[in-house]
Amino acid sequence: MKQLSKGQIKKIEELLKEGKPLPEGYKNILFPESKKEYELIYLGKDRKEDILAETMRVPLQPVKTFCNDVKVKDGWTNELIFGDNLQVLKEIYTDQRGENILGTKNKIKLIYIDPPFATKQEFRGSQDQKAYQDKIVGAKFLEFLRKRLIFLREILADDGSIYVHLDWKKGHYVKVLLDEIFGEQNFRNEVVWHYRRWTAKSDRFQNMHEIILYYAKNRSQVLFNKIPLKLDEYLLERKEERGWNSNTIQTKNGRIRQLLVYDSKKFEQAVKEGRVRPEEWDRVVYAEDRGIAPNDVLQIPIINPVADERTGFPTQKPEVLLEVLVRASSNPGDIVLDCFAGSGTTGAVAEKLGRRWIMVDSSKLAIYIMQKRFLRIKESKDLENPKRKCDKEPKPFTLYNAGLYDYQKIKELPWEQYRDFALKLFQCRDEKHTISGIDLDGYLGAYDVLVFNYQKYKNVTLDYGFVDDLHKSLGNKIGKWFFIITPAANVQFLEDYIERDGIKYFILRIPYSIISEIHQKGFTSIKQPADERNVNDIMEAVGFDFIQIPKIRCRYYLAKPRAGQQRLDQPKKEAVIKIKIFESNTLSRQPQEFKNLETLSMVMVDYNYNGKVFDLDDVFYAEDLKKQDYEIRFDPDKIKNQMMIIYCDIFGNEKKEIKILKDFEK
Numbered sequence: 001m002k003q004l005s006k007g008q009i010k011k012i013e014e015l016l017k018e019g020k021p022l023p024e025g026y027k028n029i030l031f032p033e034s035k036k037e038y039e040l041i042y043l044g045k046d047r048k049e050d051i052l053a054e055t056m057r058v059p060l061q062p063v064k065t066f067c068n069d070v071k072v073k074d075g076w077t078n079e080l081i082f083g084d085n086l087q088v089l090k091e092i093y094t095d096q097r098g099e100n101i102l103g104t105k106n107k108i109k110l111i112y113i114d115p116p117f118a119t120k121q122e123f124r125g126s127q128d129q130k131a132y133q134d135k136i137v138g139a140k141f142l143e144f145l146r147k148r149l150i151f152l153r154e155i156l157a158d159d160g161s162i163y164v165h166l167d168w169k170k171g172h173y174v175k176v177l178l179d180e181i182f183g184e185q186n187f188r189n190e191v192v193w194h195y196r197r198w199t200a201k202s203d204r205f206q207n208m209h210e211i212i213l214y215y216a217k218n219r220s221q222v223l224f225n226k227i228p229l230k231l232d233e234y235l236l237e238r239k240e241e242r243g244w245n246s247n248t249i250q251t252k253n254g255r256i257r258q259l260l261v262y263d264s265k266k267f268e269q270a271v272k273e274g275r276v277r278p279e280e281w282d283r284v285v286y287a288e289d290r291g292i293a294p295n296d297v298l299q300i301p302i303i304n305p306v307a308d309e310r311t312g313f314p315t316q317k318p319e320v321l322l323e324v325l326v327r328a329s330s331n332p333g334d335i336v337l338d339c340f341a342g343s344g345t346t347g348a349v350a351e352k353l354g355r356r357w358i359m360v361d362s363s364k365l366a367i368y369i370m371q372k373r374f375l376r377i378k379e380s381k382d383l384e385n386p387k388r389k390c391d392k393e394p395k396p397f398t399l400y401n402a403g404l405y406d407y408q409k410i411k412e413l414p415w416e417q418y419r420d421f422a423l424k425l426f427q428c429r430d431e432k433h434t435i436s437g438i439d440l441d442g443y444l445g446a447y448d449v450l451v452f453n454y455q456k457y458k459n460v461t462l463d464y465g466f467v468d469d470l471h472k473s474l475g476n477k478i479g480k481w482f483f484i485i486t487p488a489a490n491v492q493f494l495e496d497y498i499e500r501d502g503i504k505y506f507i508l509r510i511p512y513s514i515i516s517e518i519h520q521k522g523f524t525s526i527k528q529p530a531d532e533r534n535v536n537d538i539m540e541a542v543g544f545d546f547i548q549i550p551k552i553r554c555r556y557y558l559a560k561p562r563a564g565q566q567r568l569d570q571p572k573k574e575a576v577i578k579i580k581i582f583e584s585n586t587l588s589r590q591p592q593e594f595k596n597l598e599t600l601s602m603v604m605v606d607y608n609y610n611g612k613v614f615d616l617d618d619v620f621y622a623e624d625l626k627k628q629d630y631e632i633r634f635d636p637d638k639i640k641n642q643m644m645i646i647y648c649d650i651f652g653n654e655k656k657e658i659k660i661l662k663d664f665e666k
Contacts, residue, residue, distance in 0.1 A: 020443070020446045021443075021445070021446055022446075040173065040176040040177055040180065042138075042139035042142060043139050044139055044140065044143050045143055045146070046143070046147075048150055048181075051150050051151075052093070052150065052151070052154070055086060055087070055090045055147070055151075056087055056090065056427060056543060057087060057093075057094050057424060058083060058084075058087040058090075058402045058403045058424070058425070058544055059091065059420075059421050059425060060081060060088075060091060060400040060402050061400060061401045061402070061405050061406065061409065061410070061421070062398050062399070062400055063398075063399045063400060063401055063406070064398070064399050065077055065396060065397070065399075066371070066375060066394070066396065066397055066398075066399070066613070067393070067394045067395065067396045068396045070393055070394070070395060070396055072395060072396060076103060077395075077396040077397055078347070078351070078356055078358070078359075078395055078396065078397035078398070079357070079358040079359065079397065079398060079400060080347075080359050080367065080370055080374070080397050080398070080399045080400070081358070081359065081360045081361075081400045081402050082362070082364065082400065082401055082402065082404070082652070083360065083362060083400075083401065083402025083403040083404070083526070083541070084402070084403055084526055084540055084541035085148060085339035085340065085360045085361075085362065086147055086148055086151070086540065087402060087403055087541065088339065088360050088402045089151035089152065089155065089360075090151060091402065092151075092155050092358075093151050093154050093155050104155065104335060104358070106158060107157055107335050108155055108156055108157055108160060108336075108337050108358075109157050109159065109160045109161070109223060109329065109331070109335060109336070110160060110161055110162075110163075110325070110326060110329045110335075110336045110337070110355075111152050111156060111160070111161070111336075111337045111338070112162075112163045112165070112322065112325055112326075112336070112337075112338050113148075113152070113162075113163070113164055113165065113338060113339060113340045114315070114317060114340055115145055115148075115165075115166075115340050116141075116340075141170065142170075142173055142177060144540070145174065145177070146177050146181070148339065149162075149164075149177065149178065149181050150181055152339070153181055153182055153217065155337075156217045157217070158217060158218055158221055159216075159217070159218065159221040159222055160216070160217050160222075161188070161214065161216050161217070161222060161223065161224075161329040162182070162214075162215050163212050163213070163214050163325050163329075164178065164212065164213045164215075165193075165210065165211075165212045165317070166210065166211055166212075166213065167210045167211070168207065168210075171211045171213065175190075175213055178213055178215055182216075182217065185219060186215050186216045186217065186218065186219050187213075187214075188215060188216055188219070188222070189213075189214040189296050190211055190212075190213060190214070190296065191212040191213075191214055191296050191297075191298060192209050192211055192212075192296060192297045192298065193209060193210045193211070193298050193300060193321060194208060194209045194297055194298065194299050195208060195299075195300060195301055195302045196301065197302060222329075223329060223330070223331070224328060225329070225331070227324065227328060243261070243262055243267050243270070244259055244260060244261045244262055244263070244267050244276075245259075245260050245262075246259055246260075246281065247259075256283065257280075257281045258281055258282060258283050258284070258285060259276075259278060259281045259283075259284045259285070260285050261284060261286050264286060282295075283295065294324060294328075298321060298324060300318055300320050300321050301318070302318065303316060303317075303318050308380070308381060309381060311343045311344075311369050311372075311373060312369070312619075313342055313343035313365070313366065313369050314532065315342065316342065317343075317345050319345055319348065319349050319383065322345050322346055322349040323349050323353070323383055326346075326350055326353055326355060327353065330350075330353075330355055331355075332354035332355060333355070333356065334355050334356065335355070335356045335357065335358065336350040336356070336357045336358075337357070337358045337360075338357075338358075338359055338360070339360040340360075340361065341360055341361040341366060341370060342361060342363075342366055343366065343369055343370065344366075344369065344370035344373045344374065346359065347359045347370065347373075347374060348373055348374065348377060348380065349383070351377055351392075351394065351395060352377065352380075352382075352383050352390055352392065353383065356395075357397075360402075362526045362540075362541070363529070364601075364602075364648050364652055365528075365529075365602065365604070365619060368604060368614065368616040369616060371399065371613070371614075371616075372615055374394055374397055375394055375613065377390055377392060377393075377394045378391055378392055378393060378394065403525075403526065403543070403544045403545070404526070404544070404547060404651075404652050405511070405546050405547065407510065407511040407547070410510070411487070415453065415456070419441060419451050419453075422451050422485045423441060423451065425485075425510070426444060426449075426483070426485060426508050427444065428441070428442045428444045428449045428483070428485075429442045429443045429444075431443060433448075435448065435473075435474055435477050435478065436474055436477060438450075438470075438473055438474065441485075444483050446479060447479045447480075447481040447482060447483060448474075448478050448479070448482055449482075449483045449484075449485065450470075450482075450484050450485070451485045451486075452485065452486035452487075452490065454486065454487055460490075461492050462490055462491045462492060462493075462507065463492040463493065464493065464498065467498045467500065467505050468500070470482075470484075470505065471500040471501070471503065471505070475500065478503065480502065480504065481503070481504050481506060482503060482504070482506065483505075483506045483508055484505065484506065484507050485508045485510065486507065486508070486510070487509070487510050487511075488509035488510060488511060495507075524540065524541055525541055525543075525545050526540075526541040526651070526652055527650050528602065528648055528649070528651070528652055529601060529602070530600065530601050530602070530621055530622035531621050531623040531624075532621050532624075545651070547653055547654075548584070548586060549585070549653060549654070550582060550583060550584050550585065550649050550653055550654075550655050551581065551582070551583040551584075551585065552579070552581060552582050552647050552655045553580050554577055554578060554579050554580060554657075555576075555577075555578040555580060556575075556576070556577055556578075556659060556663050556664045556666075557576050557664055557666075558573045558574065558575060558576065558636060558664050559573065559574055559576050559633075560573060560574070561573075561574055561633075571635045571636065571637065573636065574633045574634065574635065574636070575633070575634050575635070575636040575638075575639070575664045576631055576632070577632040577633075577645065578630065578631050579600070579603075579625070579630040579631075579632075579647075580630075581596060581597075582596065582597045582599065582600045582649070583596060584599040584649045584650075584651060584653060585653075586651075597622075597626075597630060599649045599650050599651070600622040600625070600648075600649060600650075601621075601622055601648045601649055601650045602619055602620060602621050602622060602648050603619070603620045603625070603645060603647050603648070604616055604619050604645075604646040604648065605617055605618045605632075605643060605644070605645055605646075606643060606644045607639055607643050608638075608639075608641065608642075609644035609658060611642075614644055614646065617638075618634070620632050639659075639660065639661045639664075641660070642658055642659065642660045643659050643660075644656060644657070644658050645657045645659065
């Protein structure tokens, strides 16, 4: 152990006597991390304890609950969360240890994640579109993923499982990380997803598979179900024998040769005598349970480009693949979590199989695609019989913001809910206490916090006199820092803190972003992509910000198709949206300067808006619009009644407009 100075020892003694926590810097000295037998070493690898302690949590702000007329047991609504998944996982982790607002403690039975593979190679999706380009490679990607895996293990139920979907480029490194985090003894399978696709000239073997690493939290308790097979529905050929029969069946995974055993004693005797060789068949199924553990190679085709299931989101995975995992590692009523949710396949399959779900993504496009997919679950294909519709009413789900908030809605909260939100926003511990007759609300680190009750004291403002009065009462009874959380409009001075007799009284203004002196990591907002190639980029945020509607000016009109672009099926006139001005607003103390149109991310369109729910029909990325002189063109017949247009900036802020056909005819 490193030798402590006399000053450090004195400081620790004082804090212990006062019953206050030790500063973060002391834990590395007092509790050095023990060495593992083996581990993956790379630049920038943080200690697990530091990740759990220092990751910022962000409260969840409910935006809207859908399908709330459908009755569900215990009041649960599924969760669709927009925000950085690391900060959201910290919130779930913290709630599990406290009041369990999400009701998830020891209930998340299955986690599936399909993170970006960090390859820097361009893949091609439907219609030869570039699906994604991962920007973070090597050590940065590994640490990005490791931080999330640490939290995922902590929030997983004791009998839960996690599946991590990867390709051959990074899978081996991540396997070592998973062994470190979950324990090598809890490694269950490397599942291979094998598919066929177009072939091309190559100087090596064709890539026709991806891998899914499957771990249990505790191998002695893990939940694992045999997957029942409806054999007769897919039977192609049957040959009867005494005590068993041989089948050729068509399953969702392809054609399989199978032995169906009715009399296990007769069958086992025949095997001993060499009359039957089980290895000649793909699998052996015992009729007494009609269920099997599938083998570790899942032969499932990629999604057909014109399939009803396709959402248009790059790198979408087939529902059949997720069905196998969800059936195997969860039961009806269990919670399934995917924090790289993308197109929402995990949530859609969980919903169809009667599971509850939490989906998290930092892409606004992903959120709108999932919203549409979950609301139309009844119209999607049935998992039991893909030729039928699912015909199940969607269960209630709530859309949450995490890290980007609507401040007006926050101010409208009842006081106790506002107080709880404000404490979480600034990472404060909710511990009411009283000093010199003044009621305080909690602690930020070792220091006291006051949430100013602007609703109760409507005529009181925070000026120098307020701080002076506070100092007279508390000055000799508090530490060197004191925090006051308050709406920015209630503060009469510009400084971030006022100092009195060596004590700094920090003003944590809402809605300004976190001041850098307290959170040295600084503030980074989630960036939305301006190009489809970047849809699956790794996006991270540190801290929070508040919604600021962009300034936008457009011209809406009808025009002839562009020269050289006419087609036989082209309408005589096109509806045109000409974006002339697009500027983002910011509440930052040192706002960045952007040129006109520079912060535009994408434009999303619902051509037949019903006045209640935005139903995504089309998306136009800024990089493509730039090439078209920022014009969006489409057939005016697509506007049935009214359309909604969402202009989204790179920070996730939106400007929504509703237009009818007459607006284009003016």
